Amino acid sequence: MPAPITPKHREVAQRAREARGGWVLAAVYPSADSGQSAARRIPRAERMPAYHPPGTYEAYDARHDDGTAVWVRYTAGLPKPAPRPPAATYRVCDRGTSRSYEGVRIVAVTVSPDCPRCGGPRGSAVPYRFHEDGEWYVVDKWKNGCGHTDMYDGVLTEARELAQIAAEAAFTLGEEAAEAGEFSQAVTLLRALERKQRFLTARRSALLLAVAGHNEAARRVEEERTSTSGRMSARDADQFLVGLAAARASCTDCDDGLINYRARDGEFVSLRCRRCRRDVVPHA
Ligand SMILES: [Zn+2]
Ligand SMILES: [Zn+2]
Structure with a gap:
């Protein structure tokens, strides 16, 4: 013990x-x-x-x-911080796996937003230009607040593994598409993932949705998971997205996620529509 x-x-x-x-x-x-x-x-x-x-x-x-x-x-008394991102995307150097020099290829990888050693948030991408073989390239550098350093090989491997899980699930989809409006593809993928992986959490679902390119669905699942601070399974995420798609399709309150009105002082104010939950930059 x-x-x-x-x-x-x-x-x-x-x-x-x-x-x-x-x-x-x-x-x-x-x-x-x-x-x-x-x-x-x-x-x-x-x-x-x-x-x-x-x-x-x-x-x-x-x-x-x-x-x-x-x-x-x-978070008290601070402007509401952004929810944790469902995934992190970085541009990294891929130098291949052979021992001889193959040159450099820049690839964008989507990985977990958490440090694999300690779970702390990975750092934000900072573009970095470098020169090699007569060409200029731009990659991302990032510094994790926890002090652990990510190596390019490590994130390349992590990204490949995640992409493979998403691709294998997509491969087994067959014809059974889910009915979930704008999130139909995302929900279909979620259901395939659920069938393959038992006990899939909403957090992991959001990461895999982002890996498969369903960024909006991934962000909304992560936002909902954070606001309910707790237990949310892949199945809950699936039902949440079905409900959100329906709410958005029937919403008559807002204009593309914004509710605009004129305040008493004559100023125009826009607020985020709570039913549609689109990413908006409120301009007051
Ligand atoms: Zn760490
Ligand atoms: Zn709305």
């Missing part, structure tokens, strides 16, 4: 407040169940007094070299 861990939640809550919206590693649990349970209880401050009052912290669990990590961020 590993020694019982006593995560220092008071200290973590304090560090997260100081990091103002930045993710902080709260604890690493030996079992996935306890990690998931902590990640669900932190936003509700349920048996977690350090995170009082409810709704001031967000949390997620992710795989860590030593178990299941729980990451926390403080």
